[in-house]
Amino acid sequence: ILNVEQSPQSLHVQEGDSTNFTCSFPSSNFYALHWYRWETAKSPEALFVMTLNGDEKKKGRISATLNTKEGYSYLYIKGSQPEDSATYLCASLYNFNKFYFGSGTKLNVKP
């Protein structure tokens, strides 16, 4: 079992703050890195899939970067809003079908 770590475990910010989380993963045999947003009482929603070292993806106020050599990815949220409150999961993919998820970062954005 490979260890995918996310930090921090939880985060409380004020509306309008920008924030970022980290996902660390083993870089050997790495295939892809996925980010998901999981709101309470809903299913996880795909945010980004990244495969190449140096990849940067953006979706509105959310962006992500990938460093496959050192095994980490950052997720950034600019100008957090209450609707951004959710658990953000990263999953590292190895050997095409083997996903390993981190425990998630729980974000709470206060109005």
Added chain:
Amino acid sequence: GAVVSQHPSWVICKSGTSVKIECRSLDFQATTMFWYRQFPKQSLMLMATSNEGSKATYEQGVEKDKFLINHASLTLSTLTVTSAHPEDSSFYICSARGAGGANQPQHFGDGTRLSIL
């Protein structure tokens, strides 16, 4: 688009009962489906991967005879927890991936909370 429906959402049953959970892709063909289990305050743990028409690939430590997976069509996979016991109580969630391989995201169902009395 890319909606996955998972049923049931909640199951409470007696020890020894077998429980079937369905995972359907409603608007796309799921060439690969994944089944996960999550214990409280832990990460999603991959149990098995299934491709339509072929046997599921189970992760180390997952009992094939306990957790039967059938991927009968490109839109349906089922997980049957056979002779469930209290230690099988957990949150189970499926995901589906369409054609395009590993660069495609997973689309998740809402999950099933299983409680065995």
